[in-house]
Amino acid sequence: MNEEMRRAAAAYVLSLGDDEMILSHRDSEWTGHAPILEEDIAFANIALDEMGHALLWYRLHAELLGKDPEVHPDRLVYQRKPADFRNTPLVEGPKGDWARSILRQFLFDSAELVRLAELSQSAHAPLAAVARKILTEERYHDRHTRAWVRRLGLGTDESRRRMQQALEELWPFVPDLMARRPEESPLVAAGICPPADVVQKSWEADVIPTLQAAGLRFPTESVPARFDRFHHTTDLDELLAELQSVARLESSEAVW
Amino acid sequence: MMVSPRPETGSNPEAAAEYVERLTAFEARIARGEKIEPRDWMPDEYRRQLIRMISQHAHSEIVGMLPEGGWITRAPSLRRKLVLLAKVQDEAGHGQYLYHAAETLGATREEMIEALLAGRAKYSSIFNYPAAAWADVGVIGWFVDSAAILNQTMLARSSYGPYARAMVRICAEENFHRKQGMEIVLRLTQGTASQQTMVQEAVNRWWWPTLMMFGPRDADSPNTPMLVRWGVKTRTNDELRQDFVDQTVPEAQAMGLTLPDPELRFDAQAGRWIFGTIDWDEFWKVVKGNGPCNEERILARRQAHDDGAWVRAALQAYGTRQEQAA
Amino acid sequence: MTDSQLPRYEIFIVERPGRPPTYAGSVHASDDELAMLNARDVFARRPDCHGLWAFRAETISSRTADEALSAFEETEPAPRERYLVFGKLGHKGVPTFLGAVEASDPDEAVGRGRSLYGQDVVLWWVAPERCRLATAAEDAGPMFEPAKGKPFRDQAFYPVETLMRQLRRARTHKQERS
Numbered sequence: 240m241n242e243e244m245r246r247a248a249a250a251y252v253l254s255l256g257d258d259e260m261i262l263s264h265r266d267s268e269w270t271g272h273a274p275i276l277e278e279d280i281a282f283a284n285i286a287l288d289e290m291g292h293a294l295l296w297y298r299l300h301a302e303l304l305g306k307d308p309e310v311h312p313d314r315l316v317y318q319r320k321p322a323d324f325r326n327t328p329l330v331e332g333p334k335g336d337w338a339r340s341i342l343r344q345f346l347f348d349s350a351e352l353v354r355l356a357e358l359s360q361s362a363h364a365p366l367a368a369v370a371r372k373i374l375t376e377e378r379y380h381d382r383h384t385r386a387w388v389r390r391l392g393l394g395t396d397e398s399r400r401r402m403q404q405a406l407e408e409l410w411p412f413v414p415d416l417m418a419r420r421p422e423e424s425p426l427v428a429a430g431i432c433p434p435a436d437v438v439q440k441s442w443e444a445d446v447i448p449t450l451q452a453a454g455l456r457f458p459t460e461s462v463p464a465r466f467d468r469f470h471h472t473t474d475l476d477e478l479l480a481e482l483q484s485v486a487r488l489e490s491s492e493a494v495w
Numbered sequence: 496m497m498v499s500p501r502p503e504t505g506s507n508p509e510a511a512a513e514y515v516e517r518l519t520a521f522e523a524r525i526a527r528g529e530k531i532e533p534r535d536w537m538p539d540e541y542r543r544q545l546i547r548m549i550s551q552h553a554h555s556e557i558v559g560m561l562p563e564g565g566w567i568t569r570a571p572s573l574r575r576k577l578v579l580l581a582k583v584q585d586e587a588g589h590g591q592y593l594y595h596a597a598e599t600l601g602a603t604r605e606e607m608i609e610a611l612l613a614g615r616a617k618y619s620s621i622f623n624y625p626a627a628a629w630a631d632v633g634v635i636g637w638f639v640d641s642a643a644i645l646n647q648t649m650l651a652r653s654s655y656g657p658y659a660r661a662m663v664r665i666c667a668e669e670n671f672h673r674k675q676g677m678e679i680v681l682r683l684t685q686g687t688a689s690q691q692t693m694v695q696e697a698v699n700r701w702w703w704p705t706l707m708m709f710g711p712r713d714a715d716s717p718n719t720p721m722l723v724r725w726g727v728k729t730r731t732n733d734e735l736r737q738d739f740v741d742q743t744v745p746e747a748q749a750m751g752l753t754l755p756d757p758e759l760r761f762d763a764q765a766g767r768w769i770f771g772t773i774d775w776d777e778f779w780k781v782v783k784g785n786g787p788c789n790e791e792r793i794l795a796r797r798q799a800h801d802d803g804a805w806v807r808a809a810l811q812a813y814g815t816r817q818e819q820a821a
Numbered sequence: 822m823t824d825s826q827l828p829r830y831e832i833f834i835v836e837r838p839g840r841p842p843t844y845a846g847s848v849h850a851s852d853d854e855l856a857m858l859n860a861r862d863v864f865a866r867r868p869d870c871h872g873l874w875a876f877r878a879e880t881i882s883s884r885t886a887d888e889a890l891s892a893f894e895e896t897e898p899a900p901r902e903r904y905l906v907f908g909k910l911g912h913k914g915v916p917t918f919l920g921a922v923e924a925s926d927p928d929e930a931v932g933r934g935r936s937l938y939g940q941d942v943v944l945w946w947v948a949p950e951r952c953r954l955a956t957a958a959e960d961a962g963p964m965f966e967p968a969k970g971k972p973f974r975d976q977a978f979y980p981v982e983t984l985m986r987q988l989r990r991a992r993t994h995k996q997e998r999s
Contacts (some may be wrong), residue, residue: 267567267576270583271560272795273805275810275827276591276604277848277859278558283584284862286966291576313572337806372970378963380768383858390851393816394809462751486571489690494682495571495629499995529912532944534883538931584866593847603826605847659900660915661846674979681984704974749985751992808826814851 240363244310244429246413247422250325251432253315254420254468257326259416260316261475262347263289264482268334281383285344288376295369302365317486321475328466329412331475338391340400340466343409345384346446350416352381357433366431385449392453399454406455414463418444524727530656533599544718546600547654548727550607553593554618558611558792562626563635571629578675579632587674596657600724600821612797614784621708623786628698630683630690636676637746638705642739644669646709649735654726664785667713667741677746698747706770707778709736740768829882830856830954833907833918834864835872841918842874844946846908861956868968872937873956874918880952882927884945884996889931899925903950905932907943916946 240248269380273279295314301311316355321405330347334340355377391398419435426432465470486495517536524531543740544717564583571577610616621639626632644666651662683694710732711720722728730738744761747754758771780786833842842925845864850856854952856875864870900929921939930947956964972978982990 264568267580270567270580271587272799273563274799274806275849276557276587276594277850277863279587280584280591281859281862283580284589284866287577287580287584287971290573290580291970294573303936316573337803373955375962381968382963386858388853390617390813391809393716394813395805397805398809481568485569489687492691494686495574495679532909534885549836565952581971581973588863588866591848592846598847605826668974670976671974671979674976674981675980678979678984679989681981685988743833749989753987807827810855814828
């Protein structure tokens with residue numbers, strides 16, 4: 240792998256890790272506050288899985304850049320400023336009500352399912368291995384979230400209204416979720432990652448009918464949010480301020 | 496669900512005789528170490544006490560998620576974050592097993608939750624204290640889970656089958672809870688001066704409340720004799736409390752931590768640690784609802800419950816339609 | 822103010838491949854699909870789960886050993902179906918899957934179970950096989966594999982004894998030097 244390719248792969252993998260890490264953090268906020276005890280356990284499971292996924296991507300990032308994979312993930316999470324995070328803004332917003340969290344989870348999980356299936360065939364073997372491992376867990380998340388989208392969409396007038404509202408609020412973040420990353424071109428050419436438009440097409444073919452079958456109106460017109468992986472909302476500032484608050488009481492060398 | 500009528504004094508002598516016969520057989524089963532199962536005959540008082548105990552235990556697990564759960568978003572390393580999330584998730588799971596065990600006796604989850612939110616049901620008062628600093632997460636795991644393990648190991652021998660089995664499952668899962676707490680504490684004791692101060696202060700705040708976790712003195716525990724007779728409890732409050740002190744003081748010493756009790760000393764002859772007097776005024780104050788966080792804890796649970804009402808309604812509507820279509 | 826309960830499902834787990842399912846507890850869920858997902862999240866967090874069965878609580882009939890003694894009477898031939906038979910052996914176990922019988926009602930199922938699986942059972946549970954929900958073999962991966970990758974749920978993940986030993990050694994050295 241040449242230098243340019245390594246850096247491109249590292250940038251790509253960093254964004255995958257940041258997506259999982261930030262979403263995991265948001266999902267973990269439901270612990271102790273979920274609407275049903277069984278769901279408290281289920282959502283904590285999703286958050287735990289996602290944190291594990293983030294760790295896998297961050298360790299791969301370390302290997303690509305010649306850093307210590309045991310130490311590097313914590314540095315990425317606890318020492319970076321908001322502007323240096325490469326997650327898609329969809330995952331950084333507040334958890335909102337249960338409808339908003341479920342809908343966000345569905346938009347993300349369904350996209351991951353497509354992306355990871357492609358990445359499992361990546362020409363870069365370590366990347367393919369990580370993707371295959373994550374895919375097993377992601378299949379379960381997808382089942383769970385899909386089941387909830389149906390139940391909330393079709394449940395009562397109130398649950399459908401909340402889901403519709405969540406869809407209206409989150410849809411502007413979808414373009415960035417699906418957007419081509421700047422580092423993609425050499426990676427696509429080398430068969431290391433799938434082209435963004437292939438992912439998008441597969442994803443839309445699944446998500447649109449699914450949302451419609453759940454009684455939701457798919458927003459046809461909406462202005463894309465003016466945020467992206469390089470320009471975050473202030474929600475990320477607040478999230479990271481909290482996430483890093485205890486770690487920052489001591490130097491970055493401190494052991495916790 | 497078989498509930499035996501308790502015969503009143505002076506009523507049908509045949510019924511009274513039958514009751515005595517059943518009670519004798521019941522107590523003989525317990526003496527033989529047999530488990531009482533949901534459809535077996537049991538005295539009303541046994542059923543009532545168990546529902547009270549088990550639901551209190553379930554509520555404790557659920558409310559217990561809050562002090563530590565609040566630190567998941569601020570856990571200072573990925574290892575700490577992952578592990579704390581897994582621990583708090585387990586606590587939800589333990590609450591789930593325990594609500595199930597209480598349901599086998601005829602209680603419903605809704606009734607139990609209503610009683611908690613209305614302030615009628617109790618839960619372990621230890622969770623009415625604030626987890627004020629990160630170090631508290633470690634000390635809670637170390638002190639509170641050690642205490643819980645001692646209590647639950649004892650309850651695993653309980654005469655009521657579903658409760659005993661829930662305890663076995665919970666004990667198996669709880670071992671890592673205590674160890675993750677100790678790992679946090681050990682890291683802090685070997686850390687910077689401010690980390691060491693943080694953990695010592697947490698120890699100073701949690702020691703006495705943990706001793707209070709074991710409940711009133713035996714002399715002030717009206718329920719204990721009956722619970723012991725019917726095999727629900729197999730050790731008393733004071734016995735468990737002593738076990739906890741004997742186990743934990745050497746651990747604290749090994750970690751270089753002091754305990755906030757000037758009277759603490761080892762009685763070599765008796766082979767146990769003598770400790771000072773618990774502030775029973777504080778104990779009763781917190782048990783009666785006037786601890787530092789009682790209101791906050793119930794408010795959080797009420798909020799989750801109320802915010803979730805529309806979700807449960809949606810599930811019910813969906814489920815009912817599914818059934819009708821089938 | 823209170824919502825009425827979501828239906829209860831009784832959950833059985835296969836703790837080791839090839840072993841019969843044993844009773845684990847229950848979950849509340851609005852429907853079968855959610856019940857299976859919840860059962861997995863509640864009961865399969867550790868690696869000791871290789872399969873799940875679930876039944877709506879009301880589809881299981883329970884008979885004590887004494888109740889099972891009363892002979893069932895075969896009146897007219899009634900439509901038969903497969904019943905799954907579970908038994909609690911002795912006073913400390915949990916209902917464990919014993920096998921399947923053909924019967925037209927729960928009492929007949931228990932009766933046939935008694936003659937096939939022995940008299941040591943203190944409590945019988947029977948349910949029509951059509952009421953059973955089970956994890957499909959092809960779902961085993963996503964359902965149960967992830968639990969194997971969570972070593973932090975095992976107490977062996979925490980080197981507490983090692984850390985304590987290091988502390989004691991450091992303290993001893995400090996004392997020796999002073």
